[in-house]
Amino acid sequence: MQFWTVDTLKSHTLADHEQGEEISPGVVVQRRTFLRLGLSAAGLAALSGLGLSGCATGSRATSKGGPGPASAAASADEFVAAVMPQARALISAQAPDEEAYLAAVTTLLARVEPPPTWRMSPTGQGWDIDNIAYYPPIVLMQIKMAPKSVIHLHDHRHYNGVLLATQGAARCRNIDIVQPDGNRLDVADGEVPAKGEDFLIRQNVDTVLRPRQLSTLTRDRDNIHHVEAGDEGATLVDFFTHFSPKARSYELAWDGKPYDQAKGLFKVSWKDA
Numbered sequence: 281m282q283f284w285t286v287d288t289l290k291s292h293t294l295a296d297h298e299q300g301e302e303i304s305p306g307v308v309v310q311r312r313t314f315l316r317l318g319l320s321a322a323g324l325a326a327l328s329g330l331g332l333s334g335c336a337t338g339s340r341a342t343s344k345g346g347p348g349p350a351s352a353a354a355s356a357d358e359f360v361a362a363v364m365p366q367a368r369a370l371i372s373a374q375a376p377d378e379e380a381y382l383a384a385v386t387t388l389l390a391r392v393e394p395p396p397t398w399r400m401s402p403t404g405q406g407w408d409i410d411n412i413a414y415y416p417p418i419v420l421m422q423i424k425m426a427p428k429s430v431i432h433l434h435d436h437r438h439y440n441g442v443l444l445a446t447q448g449a450a451r452c453r454n455i456d457i458v459q460p461d462g463n464r465l466d467v468a469d470g471e472v473p474a475k476g477e478d479f480l481i482r483q484n485v486d487t488v489l490r491p492r493q494l495s496t497l498t499r500d501r502d503n504i505h506h507v508e509a510g511d512e513g514a515t516l517v518d519f520f521t522h523f524s525p526k527a528r529s530y531e532l533a534w535d536g537k538p539y540d541q542a543k544g545l546f547k548v549s550w551k552d553a
């Protein structure tokens with residue numbers, strides 16, 4: 281399966297942090313708890329200037345926005361430590377403001393220096409995953425895509441995310457389920473058309489992400505996407521916030537041909553839901 285479940289993430293996290301493993305050049309894990317201890321130290325760094333000061337903006341995150349020049353580099357652990365309190369508050373809120381959260385996260389994510397792409401887990405699909413950090417409810421990974429490789433059409437059920445290009449270029453198309461009148465689905469809560477049914481989706485965004493450009497999606501805005509690397513391939517940083525242990529992606533079947541070109545509609549069905 282190309283998309284990871286929470287259980288897959290857990291297994292990769294343990295596999296990534298075994299005693300004796302070199303987690304970056306010259307840094308060897310002494311104990312399995314190494315990164316958690318590192319996170320505590322990083323939390324102190326977060327308090328000294330990397331916090332989410334812009335989290336109360338309430339603005340809608342753009343699907344493509346240059347986050348601007350980085351004012352200070354941050355490690356992945358510092359990023360996780362800074363975001364964690366907001367992530368926990370978000371998923372426990374009565375009415376989570378995902379747009380404000382993502383707007384703040386993208387500012388901070390732009391400062392993160394991704395680790396070298398030297399410990400990738402192959403998916404067999406032409407793109408490989410490096411699980412940088414998994415501290416529930418946060419997932420930080422990077423994806424290295426071979427030239428012209430495709431991450432097929434899939435949703436992000438029970439989670440939101442940010443996709444930030446760091447190398448190369450990738451075409452990113454964001455899509456939502458079309459909800460017929462009288463059949464409103466609580467997509468944010470994981471309510472979707474049934475498996476085996478054909479249904480319509482509408483493409484909202486079709487853009488090419490280049491380094492420092494990003495795409496965001498919430499549980500019910502632009503939640504489905506299709507990513508295709510350009511001629512030189514692409515490296516992308518993915519940041520996810522899970523609202524439930526059931527968070528995972530499901531692939532959709534489509535032929536890529538518009539059902540209604542003027543309205544940007546396509547007919548699809550779930551492949552593995």
Ligand SMILES: [Fe+2]
Binds near residue numbers: 434435436
């Ligand atoms: Fe995705």
